[in-house]
Amino acid sequence: MEGVRKLDIVGSVESNEYSKELDVAVRAVQMACFLCQKVQESLISKSSSQVQSKDDNSPVTVADWSVQATVSWLLSQSFGSENVSIVAEEDVVSLSKADAAGLLKAVVNTVNDCLAEAPRFGLQGPAMALGASEVIEAIGRCNSSGGPTGRFWALDPVDGTLGFVRGDQYAVALALIENGEAVLGVLGCPNYPMRKEWLSYQHRYHRIISKLTPPTSESWDKGCVMYAWKGSGEAWMQPLIQGDKKLVWPNSARPVQVSSIENPALATFCEPVEKSNSSHSFTAGLAHSVGLRKQPLRVYSMVKYATIARGDAEVFMKFARAGYKEKIWDHAAGVVIIEEAGGVVSDAGGRRLDFSKGIYLEGLDRAIYSVLAELNTLHRPPPHGK
Numbered sequence: 575m576e577g578v579r580k581l582d583i584v585g586s587v588e589s590n591e592y593s594k595e596l597d598v599a600v601r602a603v604q605m606a607c608f609l610c611q612k613v614q615e616s617l618i619s620k621s622s623s624q625v626q627s628k629d630d631n632s633p634v635t636v637a638d639w640s641v642q643a644t645v646s647w648l649l650s651q652s653f654g655s656e657n658v659s660i661v662a663e664e665d666v667v668s669l670s671k672a673d674a675a676g677l678l679k680a681v682v683n684t685v686n687d688c689l690a691e692a693p694r695f696g697l698q699g700p701a702m703a704l705g706a707s708e709v710i711e712a713i714g715r716c717n718s719s720g721g722p723t724g725r726f727w728a729l730d731p732v733d734g735t736l737g738f739v740r741g742d743q744y745a746v747a748l749a750l751i752e753n754g755e756a757v758l759g760v761l762g763c764p765n766y767p768m769r770k771e772w773l774s775y776q777h778r779y780h781r782i783i784s785k786l787t788p789p790t791s792e793s794w795d796k797g798c799v800m801y802a803w804k805g806s807g808e809a810w811m812q813p814l815i816q817g818d819k820k821l822v823w824p825n826s827a828r829p830v831q832v833s834s835i836e837n838p839a840l841a842t843f844c845e846p847v848e849k850s851n852s853s854h855s856f857t858a859g860l861a862h863s864v865g866l867r868k869q870p871l872r873v874y875s876m877v878k879y880a881t882i883a884r885g886d887a888e889v890f891m892k893f894a895r896a897g898y899k900e901k902i903w904d905h906a907a908g909v910v911i912i913e914e915a916g917g918v919v920s921d922a923g924g925r926r927l928d929f930s931k932g933i934y935l936e937g938l939d940r941a942i943y944s945v946l947a948e949l950n951t952l953h954r955p956p957p958h959g960k
């Protein structure tokens with residue numbers, strides 16, 4: 575059977591040159607999702623006091639630092655810290671301040687609670703719980719500045735932190751970049767609902783359903799990890815590990831593919847939730863001008879990339895304000911997954927995203943698009959694009 579053969583290939587350690595990296599990355603992202611689910615539950619049931627504000631007013635939580643520490647520690651443990659170089663979003667400055675002792679303690683506890691579960695995910699945890707200095711070191715070690723040569727990981731520990739603190743969509747994103755090319759992408763989407771219709775109602779759904787109806791496995795089945803490696807022509811999705819189950823590789827992975835809709839009137843485009851992250855009025859005009867007729871699907875985080883890869887939406891547009899510089903960790907994992915699922919990702923000039931220039935996507939022409947080939951008129955937007 576074709577499906578079984580493919581699963582065997584994915585499960586095989588010999589199957590490709592990134593097999594070990596892929597195996598460790600998927601397991602680490604599964605663990606990160608487990609960590610995030612716990613923190614999100616406690617954030618929603620308590621208050622928002624655990625949410626800090628960064629210099630640019632964007633939110634950061636215990637989960638952002640804890641995932642960064644956990645994934646950094648797991649990668650170092652698996653490949654040797656001298657072989658691991660990581661570019662990631664969070665730094666240790668605010669965590670190391672004298673008045674942040676409570677916050678640091680919460681991060682250390684969260685990291686240790688998660689790493690204690692490592693064997694369940696097929697990874698080795700520490701012999702003894704990590705101390706604060708080891709956690710700080712694991713976070714601070716993610717200080718690579720990327721670039722055109724060699725190999726490094728790009729990690730967004732929690733992408734869509736705003737969605738995360740609102741009990742909505744968010745993602746854990748890990749990519750491997752080699753000689754400037756994203757070669758491996760892993761995207762954990764803990765709240766990706768079983769039915770795509772619930773993507774835009776997640777917040778309400780979570781609040782209403784979780785209070786009134788005890789979730790049955792059918793109504794509550796959500797969360798997945800998607801992954802792909804460049805050149806394979808395949809992208810995969812496996813469910814999150816539920817409860818105290820063990821991860822048995824490849825954990826019923828199934829292939830995902832982009833949509834085959836050719837009529838723009840039937841296509842859905844997705845975009846950021848926040849108007850400040852992408853101009854909604856500009857994309858509405860652009861969508862209309864190329865014949866898109868459906869309401870936009872506004873979803874926090876790189877879950878937007880996942881919706882395209884799974885065929886739940888056909889177009890992704892992000893027009894950030896002029897002067898905003900997109901970061902590689904916000905896109906690399908999603909690009910590999912969409913491209914291997916049969917889609918394309920480009921800027922408004924139709925050029926592929928360049929991950930070789932450091933932490934930013936330098937030279938980006940106005941926007942980020944993912945558009946199916948059949949609908950690619952969006953690569954020629956009006957000249958006054960923001």
Ligand SMILES: Nc1ncnc2c1ncn2[C@@H]1O[C@H](COP(=O)(O)OS(=O)(=O)O)[C@@H](OP(=O)(O)O)[C@H]1O
Pocket residue numbers: 632663730732733734735736737845846847848849850851852873874875876892894895898901904
């Ligand atoms: N001003 C501005 N313009 C554009 N983009 C910005 C801006 N500020 C932040 N960011 C980055 O956007 C990441 C979230 O992007 P999303 O597409 O998920 O936006 S939204 O949350 O749905 O509104 C978000 O990622 P996280 O910080 O990981 O949540 C940021 O990297």
Ligand SMILES: [Mg+2]
Pocket residue numbers: 730732733734903904
């Ligand atoms: Mg991000």
Ligand SMILES: [Mg+2]
Pocket residue numbers: 638663730731732733734735
């Ligand atoms: Mg983030």
Ligand SMILES: [Mg+2]
Pocket residue numbers: 632633634663735
């Ligand atoms: Mg952030």
